[in-house]
Amino acid sequence: MVDKLTAKQREAALKRLNGWVYDEAKDAIHHVFKFKDFSEAFGFMSRVALVAEKSGHHPDWSNSYNSVTITLSTHDAGGLSVRDVELAKAIDTILV
Amino acid sequence: MVDKLTAKQREAALKRLNGWVYDEAKDAIHHVFKFKDFSEAFGFMSRVALVAEKSGHHPDWSNSYNSVTITLSTHDAGGLSVRDVELAKAIDTILV
Numbered sequence: 001m002v003d004k005l006t007a008k009q010r011e012a013a014l015k016r017l018n019g020w021v022y023d024e025a026k027d028a029i030h031h032v033f034k035f036k037d038f039s040e041a042f043g044f045m046s047r048v049a050l051v052a053e054k055s056g057h058h059p060d061w062s063n064s065y066n067s068v069t070i071t072l073s074t075h076d077a078g079g080l081s082v083r084d085v086e087l088a089k090a091i092d093t094i095l096v
Numbered sequence: 097m098v099d100k101l102t103a104k105q106r107e108a109a110l111k112r113l114n115g116w117v118y119d120e121a122k123d124a125i126h127h128v129f130k131f132k133d134f135s136e137a138f139g140f141m142s143r144v145a146l147v148a149e150k151s152g153h154h155p156d157w158s159n160s161y162n163s164v165t166i167t168l169s170t171h172d173a174g175g176l177s178v179r180d181v182e183l184a185k186a187i188d189t190i191l192v
Binding site: 039045046049053058059065 | 159
């Protein structure tokens with residue numbers, strides 16, 4: 001099991017992430033990523049999939065041509081947890 | 097350019113597809129696919145991505161762990177076209 005982040009922990013975590021937006025209603029973070037085309041978008045998705053599978057924590061995400069929307073929250077915690085922050089950081093690293 | 101299907105063409109096409117549902121409000125078809133786990137779901141998505149890129153027609157789709165929801169419509173046609181039916185058929189073929 002993993003605990004939900006407190007408001008203070010969440011605010012500190014968001015400062016270390018790049019462009020992720022907190023959704024209070026869902027207690028989740030999301031980010032819309034834009035690419036040149038579908039090939040580039042799906043290439044990114046493939047890299048995220050490998051990171052997600054390796055860490056055992058998976059995103060809710062959607063894709064439409066060059067756009068990828070990723071939403072992260074932790075089902076077991078009932079909201080945003082350290083697992084989401086770690087996956088978000090790993091996704092940010094892919095794009096550096 | 098490609099034309100929207102007529103109601104008659106659409107009904108005939110849906111009969112040849114496997115489990116796709118027509119959404120009148122969106123003039124689109126969608127299908128929710130369930131898999132064993134994320135690995136199997138993303139493996140399927142990778143195969144769909146290759147088919148989509150090859151045909152130059154891409155889905156709107158989302159994934160959450162073992163579930164993949166695919167929605168097909170043709171932006172240029174303003175609704176469902178033969179391109180969507182062909183992509184749906186190709187996706188069905190992956191799962192045979």
